[in-house]
Amino acid sequence: MHDIRMVREQSAALRDGMQRRGMLEQLEPVIARLESLDRERRQTIQTVEERKAARNAASQEVGRKKKAGEDASELQAQTRALGEEIARLEATLSDTEAAIQKGLYEIPNVTLAEVPAGDESNNTVVRSWGTPRATEGVKPHWEVGEALKLIDLPRGAKIAGSGFIVFRGAGARLVRALMNLMLDLHTRDHGYDETWVPVVVNRASMTGTGQLPKFEDDMYGLTDDQGFLIPTAEVPVTNLYRDEILDAAQLPLAMCAYSPCFRREAGAAGKDTRGLLRVHQFDKVELVRYCRPEDGAAQLELLTGHAERILQTLGLPYRVVLLAAGDTGFSSAMTYDLEVFAPGVGKWLEVSSCSVFTDYQARRANIRFRAAPGEKPQHVYTLNGSALAFPRVIAAILEHCQQPDGSVVVPEALRPYVGLDVLR
RNA sequence: GGACAGGUGGCCGAGUGGUUGAAGGCACCGGUCUCGAAAACCGGCGUACCGGCAACGGUACCGUGAGUUCGAAUCUCACCCUGUCCGCCA
Numbered sequence: 001m002h003d004i005r006m007v008r009e010q011s012a013a014l015r016d017g018m019q020r021r022g023m024l025e026q027l028e029p030v031i032a033r034l035e036s037l038d039r040e041r042r043q044t045i046q047t048v049e050e051r052k053a054a055r056n057a058a059s060q061e062v063g064r065k066k067k068a069g070e071d072a073s074e075l076q077a078q079t080r081a082l083g084e085e086i087a088r089l090e091a092t093l094s095d096t097e098a099a100i101q102k103g104l105y106e107i108p109n110v111t112l113a114e115v116p117a118g119d120e121s122n123n124t125v126v127r128s129w130g131t132p133r134a135t136e137g138v139k140p141h142w143e144v145g146e147a148l149k150l151i152d153l154p155r156g157a158k159i160a161g162s163g164f165i166v167f168r169g170a171g172a173r174l175v176r177a178l179m180n181l182m183l184d185l186h187t188r189d190h191g192y193d194e195t196w197v198p199v200v201v202n203r204a205s206m207t208g209t210g211q212l213p214k215f216e217d218d219m220y221g222l223t224d225d226q227g228f229l230i231p232t233a234e235v236p237v238t239n240l241y242r243d244e245i246l247d248a249a250q251l252p253l254a255m256c257a258y259s260p261c262f263r264r265e266a267g268a269a270g271k272d273t274r275g276l277l278r279v280h281q282f283d284k285v286e287l288v289r290y291c292r293p294e295d296g297a298a299q300l301e302l303l304t305g306h307a308e309r310i311l312q313t314l315g316l317p318y319r320v321v322l323l324a325a326g327d328t329g330f331s332s333a334m335t336y337d338l339e340v341f342a343p344g345v346g347k348w349l350e351v352s353s354c355s356v357f358t359d360y361q362a363r364r365a366n367i368r369f370r371a372a373p374g375e376k377p378q379h380v381y382t383l384n385g386s387a388l389a390f391p392r393v394i395a396a397i398l399e400h401c402q403q404p405d406g407s408v409v410v411p412e413a414l415r416p417y418v419g420l421d422v423l424r
Numbered sequence: 425g426g427a428c429a430g431g432u433g434g435c436c437g438a439g440u441g442g443u444u445g446a447a448g449g450c451a452c453c454g455g456u457c458u459c460g461a462a463a464a465c466c467g468g469c470g471u472a473c474c475g476g477c478a479a480c481g482g483u484a485c486c487g488u489g490a491g492u493u494c495g496a497a498u499c500u501c502a503c504c505c506u507g508u509c510c511g512c513c514a
Contacts, residue, residue, distance in 0.1 A: 045474050049483045059495040063442040072494075079494040
């Protein structure tokens, strides 16, 4: 969420940011309305506070008179009328403020200068690693997965619904292996603090990271309670320090967490629905960092490198894509997608999305730090990235490491965790 | 799930419906004293918003929300959270 002051004082930069996302036309009415609501709000505040000052003075006078044994009934009646006026003004004010809030929630973050303007056709591959193998003769992961009895999609659909996966045998062990490998690397080599968090969170947390109010349809909500299943560990982990003020010495703060993730994928019907590419529940190790504003860009490079390291360790060819403004997520200021090549389906699969949110999330979630004792707290910059999402990594392994006989060579780094060299 | 008890400033802890933003203490900052330090003493010490170039003025905030009242930290209701005991349960 932006600060209303951003709208007031930096409206040119805001409009430029929306232009670069290709959303200015759509959002111009919202911005213009915010500008007028802002003026309205301040106007009303002035009036209401002036009336309150008058009421406070009159109330004290009533008290004084009563104490002195004088009659205060007339003054009381006047003050009551004043109170009624205040109530009306406050109702107006709270309407105005709600409208401002709503408007601010509709405006996405402004992207950083190095982010290319325009829609996804302007996404840029900034580097790549490894050599994608030829697609010739490589079977899609769902065929291998089924043949090797690693994945049971029909039974997943039976017990939960389509888009829910069952892993079996070595497939299930592969999931556990990935979890351990990733957590080990991030905690041992990359300095992340391992965290284990609830997969159910409340509305305040979902609002803090920006899933609410705009994307409620994408999430699973609990029907009897006011909770939601998390779509990513970003939500609980980033919210850990919601409404807190950190010491400067705590920054940069780095946390990683394994969690299952739940997504309704509403509106995605028919797209990438085969196999493991788009499912309602999947596992992921997530990286979350908080840093000082001046470190934001460097921290994004660092975090992205940590995610890349997993793909390198697994020996899977990938490329790093800098998303154009129009393709960058709502709350994000800059995002790199990591795409691994899956020769069986002949596609680059997004297995990670690493973003810096500047202070956009931190403002919403009210996460601050004090640069020096006695200074005013300011918002941290938040970052996160998957490292990595399991199902697509598994798909890539089943395809990239596939042998002509249909068996799959387990990436070397994973062998101690899986306990097998080849899946056959 | 049931029964009690409780939620006040960075922390502890007072608070009778009326100059209470809130006693007192701790912590913290500045000063006096000291060769220096400690102790003692003196002073300072919340946040947000609105107006103002500023000095400053105003408003709001005692878990959250609503209500009663001329006036609410203080009274009423609902909700949330914490603690203790009971029940149930992996």
